[in-house]
Amino acid sequence: MTQVHSLLLNMEFAIVDIETTGGNAKLGGITEIAVVIHDGHQIVHEFQTLINPEQGIPTYITGLTGIDNQMVRYSPTFEQIAEQLWELLEGRVFVAHQVNFDFGFIAEAFSRLGRKLSSPKLCTVRLARKVFPGMRSYSLGRICESKGIPILARHRAMGDAKATAILFDQMLKVNKAHIYESLKKNTGLTFLPPNFPLSRFREIPEETGIYYMLDNKGKVIYVGKANNIKERFKGHFTGQALPHLKNQLKVEIHNLKWELTGTEFMALILEALEIKRLWPKYNSALKMPKTLWGLFSYIDGVGYQRFQIAKVSASLQPLETFFSREEAQDFLKEALSQHSLCAKLSGLRKVNCADVKDQNCYGACEQKEGITDYNERTQQFLSRIKESRGAIAIELPGRASHEKACCVFENGMLTKYGFFEEATFKEAQLNPVKPFPETAYILRQFFHRFSTDQIQVLSHSESVSQEWTLGF
DSSP: OOOOHHHTTTEEEEEEEEEESOOOOOTOOOOEEEEEEOSSEEEEEEEEEBBSSSSSOHHHHHHHHHHHHHTTTTTTTTHHHHHHHHHHTSSEEEETHHHHHHHHHHHHHHTTTOOOOOOOOOEEHHHHHSTTTTTOOHHHHHHHHHHTTSSSSTSSSSHHHHHHHHHHHHHHHHHHHHHHHHHHTTTTTTTSSTTSSHHHHHHSSSSSSSEEOTTTTSEEEEEESSSSHHHHHHTTTTSSHHHHHHHHHHHHHEEEEEEESSSHHHHHHHHHHHHHHHOOTTTTOOOSSSSSSEEEEEOOOSOEEEEEEEEOOOOOOEEEEEESSHHHHHHHHHHHHHTOOOOTTTSOOOEEEEGGGGGOOOOOGGGSOOOOHHHHHHHHHHHHHHHSSSHHHHHEEHHHHHHEEEEETTEEEEEEEEEEEEOOOOOOOOOOOOOOOHHHHHHHHHHHGOOGGGGGEEEEEHOOOOOOOOOO
């Protein structure tokens, strides 16, 4: 099934025509409305009513439509039919001949009732110019005459709506692609890949998780993670970044699957695992850099514990290793924030913290804070690094309020993970995985964001047992 067929099979159209007291939506009123529902194959429902516009109908309008003040005197007002009309229009594409006229009047009438009509729109005048090019006139009367479409009651809502519906049906049968492209343009979705259904895009959640791009055979060609999956998906096909990859994905993607994770940390972890498991053709493998950077610690001449970032060498054993200087700096900055450490004593600043009004520092760089107090916090930081290298269990929020997630790391790498109901955790529920260095990289990024209540240090026997329970 082509993209166009898939789109139109999952879309319904509300084909609308109205009669009014004049041409100004702000000042005029609606005297009659007709809605014809088309499901992409055929007409499935019709609705028609006269409406009391709550204002006089000019004689020239009566001459055109045949609708006079007496005819609408006891008809319902717009407010009285608003709920029924809203149900007909909601979730459907608004179609009309000169669509902005009809849509403008109806949107204005809903606006007076405190509702905003935001349906996607299609204009059969514009569509006809593309599907039936070269005609002398695209007025409803002339085009229907040319195409042999009867108008049973010209300038009455149902007569014109029914004729517009038949015209629309003809255009669907002649060239669905023009209608699809116009629909994408009018809904601001021109970025969508040609083989990706609009209906599927609307189903993508705006939540945190991982996603899988699939080709026409259902094979995964790309795995990603996002805090907002829908926005991230859109970002793949907009902007100027990586144009070559964008164009390749746009041609090949036919579908998208996703898995919610609850937190960014779990999304990163599962993304890394899935890339290793599937090796999608458009995911670049993480390449180990030639130069590694390390975090080092020493006691200065006064007695304060200091930190320094430098390249790793055979003669020096770092506290922690990083793939870049920037990664090491981000790790250290997070620790400074968590433990109120001094940026100058940590090698991230040359001037005293007071000179830049850094309130995170308590004055250690000017020896205004006692050595013992300051070094006690640095030891807390060092203990957290040591913990992250041992066997630990980390509890995280789950995908719903009643759920939790748990990750077990040994030697810094993920070995087990899983989601569970808050009151029913058993370690055997966790999924064992092959340790990958990439998960250690993710743990380093996030470890100092976790509270002590989220981390449980495991003994060796607990880390291999199938029976331990969470003790957070």
